[in-house]
Amino acid sequence: MTAATLTPTLDDLETPCLLLDESRMMRNIQRLGALMAEHGVQLRPHLKTPKSVEVARRVMSSPQGPAAVSTLQEAEQFAAAGVTDLLYAVGVAPGKLARVEALRKRGVDLTVVVDSLEAARALAAHVQMAGAAIPALIEIDCDGHRAGVQPGNAEQLVAIARVLHEAHSLRGVMTHAGESYACRSVEAIADMAEQERAAAVSCAETIRGAGLLCPVVSVGSTPTAHFARNLEGVTEVRAGVYVFFDLVMAGLGVCTVDDIAASVLTTVIGHQPDKGWILVDAGWMAMSRDRGTAKQAVDQLYGVVCDVQGRIYPDLLLAETNQEQGIVKLRAASGASLPDLPLGTKLRILPNHACATCAQHDAYEVVQPGVPGVVAHWERFRGW
Amino acid sequence: MTAATLTPTLDDLETPCLLLDESRMMRNIQRLGALMAEHGVQLRPHLKTPKSVEVARRVMSSPQGPAAVSTLQEAEQFAAAGVTDLLYAVGVAPGKLARVEALRKRGVDLTVVVDSLEAARALAAHVQMAGAAIPALIEIDCDGHRAGVQPGNAEQLVAIARVLHEAHSLRGVMTHAGESYACRSVEAIADMAEQERAAAVSCAETIRGAGLLCPVVSVGSTPTAHFARNLEGVTEVRAGVYVFFDLVMAGLGVCTVDDIAASVLTTVIGHQPDKGWILVDAGWMAMSRDRGTAKQAVDQLYGVVCDVQGRIYPDLLLAETNQEQGIVKLRAASGASLPDLPLGTKLRILPNHACATCAQHDAYEVVQPGVPGVVAHWERFRGW
Numbered sequence: 001m002t003a004a005t006l007t008p009t010l011d012d013l014e015t016p017c018l019l020l021d022e023s024r025m026m027r028n029i030q031r032l033g034a035l036m037a038e039h040g041v042q043l044r045p046h047l048k049t050p051k052s053v054e055v056a057r058r059v060m061s062s063p064q065g066p067a068a069v070s071t072l073q074e075a076e077q078f079a080a081a082g083v084t085d086l087l088y089a090v091g092v093a094p095g096k097l098a099r100v101e102a103l104r105k106r107g108v109d110l111t112v113v114v115d116s117l118e119a120a121r122a123l124a125a126h127v128q129m130a131g132a133a134i135p136a137l138i139e140i141d142c143d144g145h146r147a148g149v150q151p152g153n154a155e156q157l158v159a160i161a162r163v164l165h166e167a168h169s170l171r172g173v174m175t176h177a178g179e180s181y182a183c184r185s186v187e188a189i190a191d192m193a194e195q196e197r198a199a200a201v202s203c204a205e206t207i208r209g210a211g212l213l214c215p216v217v218s219v220g221s222t223p224t225a226h227f228a229r230n231l232e233g234v235t236e237v238r239a240g241v242y243v244f245f246d247l248v249m250a251g252l253g254v255c256t257v258d259d260i261a262a263s264v265l266t267t268v269i270g271h272q273p274d275k276g277w278i279l280v281d282a283g284w285m286a287m288s289r290d291r292g293t294a295k296q297a298v299d300q301l302y303g304v305v306c307d308v309q310g311r312i313y314p315d316l317l318l319a320e321t322n323q324e325q326g327i328v329k330l331r332a333a334s335g336a337s338l339p340d341l342p343l344g345t346k347l348r349i350l351p352n353h354a355c356a357t358c359a360q361h362d363a364y365e366v367v368q369p370g371v372p373g374v375v376a377h378w379e380r381f382r383g384w
Numbered sequence: 385m386t387a388a389t390l391t392p393t394l395d396d397l398e399t400p401c402l403l404l405d406e407s408r409m410m411r412n413i414q415r416l417g418a419l420m421a422e423h424g425v426q427l428r429p430h431l432k433t434p435k436s437v438e439v440a441r442r443v444m445s446s447p448q449g450p451a452a453v454s455t456l457q458e459a460e461q462f463a464a465a466g467v468t469d470l471l472y473a474v475g476v477a478p479g480k481l482a483r484v485e486a487l488r489k490r491g492v493d494l495t496v497v498v499d500s501l502e503a504a505r506a507l508a509a510h511v512q513m514a515g516a517a518i519p520a521l522i523e524i525d526c527d528g529h530r531a532g533v534q535p536g537n538a539e540q541l542v543a544i545a546r547v548l549h550e551a552h553s554l555r556g557v558m559t560h561a562g563e564s565y566a567c568r569s570v571e572a573i574a575d576m577a578e579q580e581r582a583a584a585v586s587c588a589e590t591i592r593g594a595g596l597l598c599p600v601v602s603v604g605s606t607p608t609a610h611f612a613r614n615l616e617g618v619t620e621v622r623a624g625v626y627v628f629f630d631l632v633m634a635g636l637g638v639c640t641v642d643d644i645a646a647s648v649l650t651t652v653i654g655h656q657p658d659k660g661w662i663l664v665d666a667g668w669m670a671m672s673r674d675r676g677t678a679k680q681a682v683d684q685l686y687g688v689v690c691d692v693q694g695r696i697y698p699d700l701l702l703a704e705t706n707q708e709q710g711i712v713k714l715r716a717a718s719g720a721s722l723p724d725l726p727l728g729t730k731l732r733i734l735p736n737h738a739c740a741t742c743a744q745h746d747a748y749e750v751v752q753p754g755v756p757g758v759v760a761h762w763e764r765f766r767g768w
Contacts, residue, residue, distance in 0.1 A: 014768055015477070020441040048707055049562040070669075070708040090708050091400070115654055118727045146706055147654045147663050158676040178706065215405055216722055268500055270531045279531050281477060285454075286768075289740060317651060320601045322530055322562065323739055324474050343502045344478045355707055356673060360743075362767055368425035384398055384670075 007365075008273065008373045010308050015267040016286035018361035020055075021310065021349060022368055022375070025192030025243060026263035030058050032225060039327050043116060044218065045067050049355045050366060053081040054378035059243050067239045068357050072099045081109045087111045087218070089238065091139060091147050094122035101130050109172055111216075115148045115209040120160045124167035135171040136164050136215060138207075142199035143192065145178035151199040159211045159371035172216025173207070175200045176238070180223040182295070187252050201233035206281055223254050245355040247304060251296035252319040257304060257312065262282045262358055263348040264303070265365070266326065268341050278341055282349055284321040290356035297344055301325065303349040309336050309349055310369075318349050391749075392757045394692050395730055399651040400670035402745035403732060404439075405694065406752055406759070408645035409627060413443050414725075416626050418607060419554055423615045427604065428452050428471060430624030435747060437465040443627050444454035452622045456483045459766050463492045469604070471495045473558065473622065475523060475531050478506035485514050494746035499523040499532045501513040506542045519555035520548050521600060522591075526583035527576065529562035535583040542594045549596050555598025557591070559584045560622070561588065564607040566679070570637050575591045577608035585617035607638050628738040630687060635680035641688060641696065646742055647732040648687070649749070650710070652725050660722050662712040667735055668705040672740035694732055694753075697723055702733050 007013055036043040040269050045059045048070035060067055065085030069075045072370050075086050078090075084107060092100065092112040093134045103110045116142040139142050141148030149157050164170035165198055180357040187214075194309035196219045207214040220238035231237065234367060244262040245255040266282035284302070305328055313337070315334035320327040328347070330336055351357035358364075359382060366376035389395055412767035420427040427442045432454035440462060444451055449469030453459045459470050460483075460700075468491060474541050476484065476496040487494045522544050525532030533541050541592035543600055548554035554705050561580035567573045576651040580603045591598040602614075604622035615621065628637040668686070677684040686702040689712055699718035704711040714720055725731070735741035742748075743766060 014480075016768060047540075090662060090665070092698060093651040093653045095395075095651060096398075116727070119654065121662070141656070144659075146709060146711065147656070150658075235589060267477040267479060269477045270503065272525070272531070274534075275528075281474070284674075284740065285743060290668075291673070325530055327530065343500070343506060356668065359669060384400055 002029040005115040006374050006377065008368070009062055009170065010265060010373065013265055013365060013374065014175060015265050016282040017265050017365055018358060018363065019265050019362035020366050020378070021242070021261045022028065022366050024259055025055070026058065027240055028245055028255070028259055028261060035226065036237060039228070041231045041234055042066065042236040044236045044238045045243065046070070046238050047074055047078060049240040049243055051357065051358070051380045051382060052378050053078070053189060054376070055243065056081070057366070058084065066236070069257050072096055073381065075103055075108070075110055075382050077381050079103055079106065080220070083285070084108050087137070089113060091115055091119065092123070094119070094126065097123065097126040097134065100134055101126070101132065104132065104134065111135045113137050113174060114160065114164070116203060117156070117160055117163065120163040123169060123250070124163050127167040128359060132182050133168040137170050137172050137174040137218060138164070140173050140199050140203045142175040142196045143177050143179040145176070148175060151203055154206045156287065157203055157206055160208065161207045161212050163350070170212060170214070172214050172218065172235070173203045174216070174218035177221045177224045180221045181248065181252070183223060183252060186227055189223045189252065189254070190227040190229050193228035194230065196224050197228065197231060197234055204233065222249060223252055226254050231306050241354050242357070246354040247300045248292035248296070248353050249297060251300070257350060259270050260350045262299050262354045263306065263310065264351050264357060266347050266349060268343055268345040268347065270343070276329050276338055278338070280318070280326045280328055280347060282326045283324045285323050286347065286360055287318065288353065288356035289339065289352060290351070290353040300352060303351050306348040308346040308348065325377055389674060390761065394751070394757065395651055395751060397682040397758065399649050399730065400666040401551060401649050401749055402742060402747065403647045403649050403764070404748035404750050405484040405645045406629070406750050408643055409439070409440065412458050412629055412639070412643055412645060413589055414603060416623060419610065420621060423612070425615045425618055426450065426620040428622045430454070430473065430622050431462060431628055431740065433624040435460070435764045436762050436767060439627065440465070440467065450620070455768050456480055457492055457765070459487055459492070461765050463487055463490065468492050471521070473497060475499055475503065476507070478503070478510065481507065481518065481734065482507070482676040484518055485510070487517065488518065495519045495521060496523050497523050497558060497692060498544065498548070501544055501547065502542070507553060508547050511551040517552040518698065520553050521556050521558040521602060522587070524557050524559040524583050524587045526580045527561050527563040529560070530609055530711070532559060533587070535587055536591045541587055541590055545591045545594065545596050552599070556602065556619070557584050557587045558602035561608045563604045565632065565636070567607060569637060573607045573636065574613050577612035577616065580608050581612065581615060581618055581714045586593045588617065590683055592768040607636055610638050618674050625738050628742070630738040631640055631684045631736050632676035632680070632693050633733055635677050635684070641734060644734045646735050646738045647690065647694065648741065650731050650733060652727055652729040652731065653709070653741070654727070660713050661727055662722070664702070664710045664712055665708060666702065666710045667708045670706050670744055671702065671705060671733065671735060672737065674735070674737040674740035676736040683737060684736060687735050690732040690734065692730040692732060695768070732767070
């Protein structure tokens with residue numbers, strides 16, 4: 001970052017662009033950090049949300065990690081920045097093991113995930129060929145959301161564990177309660193956290209019961225991480241989106257809208273007064289097409305509209321998006337009045353899903369409450 | 385492009401990545417080119433879809449253009465590649481006029497769009513300050529879809545035209561039938577094309593009737609461009625997504641699925657046999673969250689699944705997506721059987737919306753029928 005990248009006020013920024021409120025982010029980081037300290041469990045932040053070395057350094061407990069990633073591109077980028085304890089938390093394709101091995105040879109303790117005998121055997125074959133173990137966690141399907149061994153399928157679980165063990169690559173189990181995003185109350189999230197914990201811990205016990213070591217029991221999602229009543233038997237918790245939060249998390253009750261640290265800065269480019277529309281230069285290219293709140297009790301459409309300082313306009317939403325153009329209007333049946341926002345006015349839009357919206361941008365323009373301009377410019381990366 | 389970027393077979397590519405079938409693309413380009421030649425109207429391809437100099441050179445009628453863009457980043461990138469006739473086809477924010485002026489000073493004939501007296505006056509003020517005209521088209525709202533002057537509002541139209549005329553910046557009118565994406569038949573698209581044409585031409589006549597010049601009458605959307613019965617009075621047609629086509633366009637009947645030139649290459653990373661699921665490494669990060677077919681007669685979910693050569697599997701869809709993981713399954717109530725696709729199998733996914741899916745990638749891996757590997761690697765750019 002050089003002084004030349006900083007702007008005296010937000011009005012000097014080209015729009016659309018991605019703003020990051022550093023104070024909110026640090027508050028979010030401290031909140032979950034304190035919760036995990038109370039539980040006495042290690043936090044492994046998921047870096048798929050920030051995809052930024054600067055954010056990673058603030059969210060990790062040490063410059064070396066631990067952290068989780070969703071792509072090998074992330075693993076390689078963070079490894080280059082000095083992170084050495086990484087979990088590649090998506091089932092690994094056999095064709096990607098050579099890249100995993102290359103990172104491990106550079107001293108990065110990169111762990112992979114498998115959920116089938118087929119994948120475990122492919123890993124074992126690679127290990128045999130390469131002559132070096134690749135530690136793996138067995139993914140458990142705690143909620144039917146995506147991948148993983150069924151927690152009740154002890155036979156399959158132990159068979160996979162044995163293959164990994166023989167390849168000196170068995171490190172433990174992991175699960176992710178993706179269905180927690182569909183919960184309707186904090187109580188339901190806490191129940192889901194217990195379901196997630198119980199599935200992972202029981203599978204670890206099954207593996208240990210077969211005489212194998214299972215040191216790692218990894219669980220997590222942002223909602224369950226915040227409302228778990230008990231993490232007994234869990235060795236680490238993974239969470240990603242909590243670093244920025246978003247409207248989906250606010251709709252779930254995991255945070256409030258005042259905790260949302262990422263927003264898109266946009267400019268008013270027109271009006272359709274007869275329709276009550278204000279046109280802005282943030283379309284789906286800037287926001288993403290994510291509509292995660294569509295299934296929640298309060299649908300926030302493409303996002304909640306704030307003034308340039310981040311103060312929310314009552315009932316004002318980014319209602320529709322074209323590629324590079326958005327339509328701002330009042331929520332249906334709102335009693336609020338449309339604010340007078342002349343051509344050129346800057347606005348902030350809070351996103352449905354921070355992971356998706358941030359991925360549309362190449363950098364964060366970092367802001368602080370009370371500071372008129374941008375205090376830092378942090379680059380993001382992308383790709384696979 | 386260097387030889388080192390080419391791969392002998394598609395199995396050598398890291399996944400997910402974006403494939404571009406050059407033969408299909410060239411066929412799509414020739415089809416609309418021939419239609420426009422029949423009408424005797426100039427085509428101004430919209431480069432927001434490809435965002436690639438290599439594709440632009442193939443889709444434009446000359447290396448200098450004409451072409452349309454949706455961001456000033458595109459204008460600057462294509463200008464650097466020698467394109468000199470550009471329309472920035474989104475209402476311009478006054479704060480962006482300095483970048484427009486800078487491009488014009490470099491010899492790029494960049495035209496902007498305004499749709500209000502407020503915007504026209506901001507442009508006129510900038511022109512007066514800068515001492516150089518900035519040609520503008522007045523946007524007309526032909527279908528209530530987004531921005532533009534109402535075609536019946538002659539008073540507003542002429543008032544805007546006069547402000548632009550006095551600033552030596554009046555070049556014409558433009559409109560875009562965005563609602564054509566919601567048409568249910570080719571007949572309805574043809575009707576929408578006539579509505580688009582009539583709105584633009586009548587507004588041009590209103591301006592001319594006030595004694596002002598209105599040389600440009602610009603219309604277009606991919607559906608209306610393909611089914612317009614008559615383009616009398618129109619001087620140019622804009623279209624973008626036709627260069628690649630997609631499932632939304634196939635659902636509209638503008639193309640067939642065999643015309644879709646862009647697809648995402650993905651790898652099988654797991655199975656949930658009890659659920660009939662095949663897991664792949666293409667999630668919403670690779671596909672985008674666009675679900676444009678959701679409102680069509682046939683919902684294609686996140687995309688149609690093909691084998692590595694592009695042959696469609698009957699009723700096999702990318703049904704759900706997480707960030708870096710997709711769930712492939714058969715369409716509900718399908719009589720087809722789930723193909724046996726072992727771990728590591730490569731597949732292609734046809735996208736809902738080519739503009740959105742391509743925007744998730746940094747390059748095209750160019751393929752040709754009958755050629756086993758990648759014949760070229762074309763970079764894309766992004767940002768604003």
